[in-house]
Amino acid sequence: MANTALTEAVYYILLSLTEPLHGYGIIQNAERLSSGRVKLAAGTLYGAINSLIEKGWIEALPEETASRKKEYIITQAGREILMAEIERLRELLKNGEEILGGFKDA
Numbered sequence: 701m702a703n704t705a706l707t708e709a710v711y712y713i714l715l716s717l718t719e720p721l722h723g724y725g726i727i728q729n730a731e732r733l734s735s736g737r738v739k740l741a742a743g744t745l746y747g748a749i750n751s752l753i754e755k756g757w758i759e760a761l762p763e764e765t766a767s768r769k770k771e772y773i774i775t776q777a778g779r780e781i782l783m784a785e786i787e788r789l790r791e792l793l794k795n796g797e798e799i800l801g802g803f804k805d806a
Contacts, residue, residue: 708734712734713749713758717778720772723746755778757778
């Protein structure tokens with residue numbers, strides 16, 4: 701699993717869920733973190749949430765009776781996957797900089 705590349709959507713969903721968030725909060729946070737580049741549609745988000753729950757990378761928090769919004773949080777397994785992806789991305793960046801001589805000359 702550590703060699704599995706994450707899509708940007710999944711990466712930003714996992715990153716967003718390092719604290720409890722509901723669906724719309726995830727959409728807003730992913731857009732904010734990516735400076736507006738990643739815009740998650742509701743269908744994409746909820747399909748990904750279901751898949752991430754099945755994989756055990758996130759979990760739904762118990763619902764509060766006063767709110768209809770379901771919140772989610774990353775699990776330890778999800779955190780490990782996210783950290784592995786960050787290491788993979790660091791390696792990609794390092795390799796690119798070595799070949800191209802860094803951003804200044806690219």
